Amino acid sequence: MATVTGLQENLAGALALAVAGDEAAFTRIVHAYHDDMTRVCFVICGDLDVADEAVQAAWLIVWHKLGSLRDPDRLRSWLVSVAANEARQLIRGRRRRTVMELAVGETATPGLDPEFRVPDLDLTNALARLDPDDRALLALRYVAGFDSTELARATGRSASGTRARLARLLDRLRTELRND
Amino acid sequence: MTDRLDFERQLEARLRARAAVASRPFDAATIAHQAVVDDRRRRWIGRLEWPTSRPALGWLIVGLLLAIALLGAIGVGAGALLSPSRAPSPSPAPASKIAFYSDRTGTTEIYVMNADGSGQTNVSHGPGDFSAPDGAWSPDGSRIAFTSDRDGNLNVYVVNADGSGLANVSNDPCGAGGPRWSPDGSRIAFSSGPTGYRGDSNPPPAAGDCGSTIYVVNADGSGRTNLTNGPAQPGGWSPDGSRFAFISDRGGNWDVYAVNVDGSGLTNLSNDPGFDDFSDNTLADGPAWSPDSSRVSFVSDRECKVAGGKLDVYVVNADGSGLTNLGNAGPIINGGVVGCAPSDPPIRGYDPDAAHVAFVEGFGDGKGEELFVMNADGSGLTRLTNNAVDDHNLVWSPDMSRIAWHRSIAGNTEIWVVNPDGSGQTRLSIGPEGDALRDGGWSPDSSRIAFGSNRDGNGEIYLVNANGSGLTNLTNNPGEDGGPVWSPGR
Numbered sequence: 001m002a003t004v005t006g007l008q009e010n011l012a013g014a015l016a017l018a019v020a021g022d023e024a025a026f027t028r029i030v031h032a033y034h035d036d037m038t039r040v041c042f043v044i045c046g047d048l049d050v051a052d053e054a055v056q057a058a059w060l061i062v063w064h065k066l067g068s069l070r071d072p073d074r075l076r077s078w079l080v081s082v083a084a085n086e087a088r089q090l091i092r093g094r095r096r097r098t099v100m101e102l103a104v105g106e107t108a109t110p111g112l113d114p115e116f117r118v119p120d121l122d123l124t125n126a127l128a129r130l131d132p133d134d135r136a137l138l139a140l141r142y143v144a145g146f147d148s149t150e151l152a153r154a155t156g157r158s159a160s161g162t163r164a165r166l167a168r169l170l171d172r173l174r175t176e177l178r179n180d
Numbered sequence: 181m182t183d184r185l186d187f188e189r190q191l192e193a194r195l196r197a198r199a200a201v202a203s204r205p206f207d208a209a210t211i212a213h214q215a216v217v218d219d220r221r222r223r224w225i226g227r228l229e230w231p232t233s234r235p236a237l238g239w240l241i242v243g244l245l246l247a248i249a250l251l252g253a254i255g256v257g258a259g260a261l262l263s264p265s266r267a268p269s270p271s272p273a274p275a276s277k278i279a280f281y282s283d284r285t286g287t288t289e290i291y292v293m294n295a296d297g298s299g300q301t302n303v304s305h306g307p308g309d310f311s312a313p314d315g316a317w318s319p320d321g322s323r324i325a326f327t328s329d330r331d332g333n334l335n336v337y338v339v340n341a342d343g344s345g346l347a348n349v350s351n352d353p354c355g356a357g358g359p360r361w362s363p364d365g366s367r368i369a370f371s372s373g374p375t376g377y378r379g380d381s382n383p384p385p386a387a388g389d390c391g392s393t394i395y396v397v398n399a400d401g402s403g404r405t406n407l408t409n410g411p412a413q414p415g416g417w418s419p420d421g422s423r424f425a426f427i428s429d430r431g432g433n434w435d436v437y438a439v440n441v442d443g444s445g446l447t448n449l450s451n452d453p454g455f456d457d458f459s460d461n462t463l464a465d466g467p468a469w470s471p472d473s474s475r476v477s478f479v480s481d482r483e484c485k486v487a488g489g490k491l492d493v494y495v496v497n498a499d500g501s502g503l504t505n506l507g508n509a510g511p512i513i514n515g516g517v518v519g520c521a522p523s524d525p526p527i528r529g530y531d532p533d534a535a536h537v538a539f540v541e542g543f544g545d546g547k548g549e550e551l552f553v554m555n556a557d558g559s560g561l562t563r564l565t566n567n568a569v570d571d572h573n574l575v576w577s578p579d580m581s582r583i584a585w586h587r588s589i590a591g592n593t594e595i596w597v598v599n600p601d602g603s604g605q606t607r608l609s610i611g612p613e614g615d616a617l618r619d620g621g622w623s624p625d626s627s628r629i630a631f632g633s634n635r636d637g638n639g640e641i642y643l644v645n646a647n648g649s650g651l652t653n654l655t656n657n658p659g660e661d662g663g664p665v666w667s668p669g670r
Contacts, residue, residue, distance in 0.1 A: 013281045013288050013639075016309045017632070017663055023216050023572075023586070024593060024632070025662075030215075031208035042202035043195060051202055059215035072309075073329075123194050142192040143199045174187050 012072040019066045033076055037083035043139035044087040044132060054090045058083035080144045081154035088132045126176045134169050276624050276669035279316055279324055280641055281309055284659025290326050292341055297654035303343040306330045318365040321667035325359035325368055336370045338399060349401035363421045369396045394426060396441055405443050418473035423498055425476050436478045438498055447500045454482030474498055551585060564602045575617055577626035582646060584617055584629055597646055608644045623666050632662035
């Protein structure tokens, strides 16, 4: 028997209220998931300001579309998926308009744990060479912790197709990061 | 050589470490409010109401006369105009009660209490929540419909207001939600399967073979009938209970449909390549049926493809004939223009019953959201607020004599009321970040307002008289209580 538990349980009421137009309830949802969404968007965008822009745009969509979500259990994955999609579209749009690519990291990401400071430079460069869709796949899998089913929902592909794509992506990164 | 699994683990750690950089303090209230404001700016929220049986103010009468003239031109009598928008309760409960949710036991469940806070009773006896608050109470106030996943997926349950007679009435392996009682309380319509999705590029996919459709069952769960036989967004019963209106993209674009409650007589009422819709952005608001069930009104962006076009309100007979463009539901107010740009999302901001008065939210001098009222034809515009803060989330009193709303100021959410002519502005409450007023908060006699508030650190339900006196914490326990919905009655 499935029951709504933990955080989702606490937010189930907030979701119903927010669907009914309750801004305070919506604020509770933002409080619970904004950080998850921002972290995923940052991996996709590589820029904090762009990530913030993507997440704010995502919240607008979420507020507008909350009524379409009936299963509170899927709230987090839906929110993160919407944010990731906004990040992908934002970065693609900017590339089209300004031929801007993600900044290739000349320095490691500020504030990063020293343990990862040097490896992050390589990772930043490797990520920058990826298509935004692939960065989104990585962010959703390894930052948001999506399983294959959730990845499939988020990307519009089959679960098996998503797994295959992820495997190819890992092979590519392993080569680029000289880790084999 | 690092094997693949080790590499994957290392990559995950590095990605998470990189992502952690983006974790910074944020102001959830500001972010949420910005989204709400942006949405309103894009949608230009308007709201029209059918008249109730007691329009008390002069300007309402003016609006009525204008509306009668308008409806007379399209063949609707004043008698229909003066009947209530929703069918009256056949046998109103002797005294109104308040349903709400609470997690005081560790699980979010449905409770019912008397209007003075006494007699708080768990009626769901397990996980439960309202997915369509306005549809929770049966018309006679004797039963409550809610959703619960206690049986493995979300389904619609009905329980008597005293907690007896709990029953799963949807029994849907695809999941179900959005219950809506028929006007006579004998049946319930609900949405089955994942709801359709509009326009965004992240649609939640269907689960298995489940499609989105609307079923109707008897109040005991028997007599299940597929009402829409295809994709459908939550809709609503005609006041006489004979038809059900909904919107669907089954034809490749969103149109308004109506169907007999036995599933026959499916009719595309709007039938245009434009985006047609009748609902607010809440599941609580149903379609805009005329009181005599003869017509449905909706909003369409069909004119947006024309230079200078705008969103308009349309009314159509329930058989699809007599489509009439009633024009924009309101004037352009201080730049609060109805969006027609390709990037704008589908407009869902109207409850466009085409007859009576409108209450709109515009933007005053670029400072903040302000409240306005006007007649349905756009005349008689009255500005109710004028300040640098945001006034929003309006809720009419049941007798249409008062309007309650939220004022967001200095990190607080205040609840105010005002008469529709702008007089009598009264602040009822000041709450930190979110006193929650919504449809269902007004008592049926329009004398009191119940609302949720976290002013004491956790969600409680408060009651206040419409004149600002008598503020009372009704729930007062460590759990999270919220979502008060009054039952029909007195």
